[in-house]
Amino acid sequence: MKRIHFILIFLCPFLLFSQSKKGFKIPDSLKNKSTQYIYNAYRDAYQIDNEQAEFYANVILSKGKKDNNKDLLYDGYYKIARIKNLKGENGHPYADSLIALVKNKTYKNYPSNAYIIKGILYNNEGKYKDALDQYSIALKYSPKDDQEFFYRIKLLIGILKTATEEYKEALPLFKEYYEYQKAKIGTRHEDKGAYIGSIFSLANIYAKCEQYGKSNELIALGIKECKKYKIYSQYNYLIMLKGINNYYLKNLPLSLRYLQSAERLLRKNKDYSNLSILYYFIGKVKHESHLEEEAIRYLIQSDSISYAIQDYNPVSRDGYEIIIDYYKKKGDIKNQLKYINQLIYADSAIAKTQKNLSKEIFKKYDTALLIKEKEGLIKTLNNRNSIYIWFILFLIICSGLFIYIIFENRKKIKRYEKHAKDLLEKIDHRK
Template identity: 70%
Template sequence: MKKIYLFLYIIYPVLFISQSINGFKIPDSLKNKNINYIENAYNQVFQIDNEKAEFYANIILHKGKIENEKNLIYDGYYNIARIKNLKGENGHPYADSLIALVKNKIYKDYPSKAYIIKGILYNNEGNYKSALEQYAIALKLNQNENQEQFYYIKKLIAILKTATEEYKEALPLFIEYYLYEKNKINSNNKNEKDYLSSIFSLSNIYAKCKNYQKSNEFADLGIKECKKYKNYSNYYYLIMLKGINYFYLKKLSLSLGYLESVEASLRKNKDYTNLGILYYFIGRVKYESHMEKEAITYFIKSDSISFANKNFEPIKRDGYEIIIDYYKKKGDLNNQLKFIDKLIYSDSIIAETQKNLSKEIFKKYDTPLLIKEKEGLIKNLNSKNSIFSWLIIFLLITSALFIYIIKKYRQKIKTYKKQAKLLLEKNENRKSSSKENENILSNTNKQDDVDNKKSISSNPKFQLIINKIELFEKNKDFLRKNITLDTLSKELDTNRDYLSKLINELKGKNFSQYINELRINYIISELKSNEKIRKYTIAAISEDIGFNNSESFTNAFKKITGTLPSYFIKLLNEENKTLNN
């Protein structure tokens, strides 16, 4: 058996090499070109024309095989894995071949670099925990404290922190990486591609931190430097980022111009992930510009790319809600139901991905950067027993934390369901009231209300306002959007102080609570009696009853009832189904 294992160990890399270059031939025009020419050609088309980049990467690998040059073989596999990743194809066989070749060897930037590319592949698949594990191995294998690799891994960990929405923690890591590359660009060890990449990373994280002006400053710097060094690998992505920034800055015409200018490049590179995001933002610009029909076209394009490539980014979610509301207004039930199903599926995929994005898991698991910088444990763990012990500790901490998070999540869900049931029972047992729109959830003492009314009604001026408030409730004027204390006081021909005092004394709550409870009380009644409304999206319901967005409606509903509107609707549908059966 030992001989068999030894044979497999020797032959394993060779099998991968022979498969990876099977049938590939170097064109006659490039056979006599030296390797520096080929590598420069690869760098010039990287992220600009990925088909050509893969072609040059295969030449590097092929030359390495023919000439038995280890560095060319290693770099060939590394470059092919990167390009496959950018094209949304499977780069793992090439990364695995590379790891098999460099395992237990110390050569140039390897084996650390092999685990870096493996981590990048996992990261782009949304498998963040596995990516972190590969970066930890890469950092441990970083030979002689290689600064280049050390700062590059810092950047990769910053990308992971960006995925967990820890933008403020990621920002200083990106700044460090940028300053390192900026200092290096003026030295003999300069790397133009990495320098330009550091500018894009910094521009992108400023955008994530909602500092769009600062993001645009670095985007402009990046565009200028791309032209200066004649390296356009990040050029179109910087332009796209500017387009997104201008959308958030409400400069819609500028935004549209930048966004539309990069579509052809993304299509050429088969960068479907970014193309889907591009179409979403063009849709948003069109929608905000009141070009609803054109906006829907782009949202549907974005949706098609998501389903074709199984990429569902949370940022694109509200595009589905806009599509659903559009078909709702059109009375197109089939398309409405179709995109409701798509939204539910998209949410399920995003929810699954979110399991890998727990900030607490990252903190407990710890980052390889902290291990390297603060504790130096990786360098000192030379014995197998120590490594095994630490691995067990990490696994135990991670498992315990995961169980705790799941438990808390289930408890929260259980509470929501229980509160939804209590709310339904409360509605069913509620006694008829002579006053229309009485708040069923108010904790105000009724006797106190009577006493307050007696004290206020003695003033005829106040009594007139009370009558107007009752008419306001009866006419359901509280369903209008953007009602404030100031606007209502003007409508009722009084001043805001009188109105605020009356509502506080009569209702036992402030103005905002009063309006929210009227709306929530109304929609609870409507949901219970009107089956059609239950089919609306949360965004559509919130719009109908005067809330500015679905988030403020959901928060108000949860604060007042102790549950979420989605659970209450689900319970109503289940009860209706039971009655029909």
């Protein structure tokens, strides 16, 4: 039955995944709106309000089905898969539906784009080999003279190299993509959203290369261009990156200001993956500002989100070390043990999802030491529990003895009283 169910899903993508919202209908207010209006509405919501962006992606898909418009149909599937992924939901069914529709066809940029979105989903899940495999298939189907596609693949390879911490190798790829998008501005081929995205990507890789000055220059440009073109999909991430850069530059008050500015929009957008990283950096700022209680609160929030969405980032690993050390100083063995377990779990998750990383992250608490420390803490807890148990037993025994002594004393007193009474009666009788 499972095999039949899988075949039905593969052969009938429209049956199960025709819309991401069950029973979705285009509202009357949008039925007469132009396609460009819907695309602009989607663009304005993308990475700002992903619930709204998914709504417009469904409108695009519905219009594609209604008008038998392949552009809209395929793009609807693509956009829903992308938005689902941004929201931490499963975008693969929509990517698979798209691949099933366009496989072995040569219509426009499909099936290249179908395999690209599949690769993006894998990349965001840390499955880098699978992502690269999908990009390779996309290249196979791509038009040979398509410059846009060529540079887009370069961008995606740059993102993969960033994930594998090959920052110097990734930098020229992001530079090329930025120069390409910049050169298109003012021409009929311009893509302002992609141009602003290229600014963020280049700013981010400069930050990874620890060139925070250059990164901040690009962030300033990106913020300016967001306001100029009224395209804000990257605005919040530019602000967040500015906060992270200032943390590394030790401008802690400025860092905190930018990070807190980004927090509200990340929460609204349900971007929990980046919110977890943001809380980690706020925790680090608080920690280095000697505000320990606040630091621990934010670092614990970061861990809670990572656990809830099962997405762990190596950059936030030392947050666990700070939490463990904090509880160690307080003598709180239970919480110390809890976050040692959390760190072991995070390490295993990172190892599982990022097993293709070419470099290892530095580990103050390596697994062997963590397990040893964990066993020691458990032993300490067991010893403490044993002491408590023996102490309680001792109290019970003492209480029992005390009660027994009182009971025996009362019996003796009664015997003495009876004996005295008998003596008095004998004396009275003799009289």
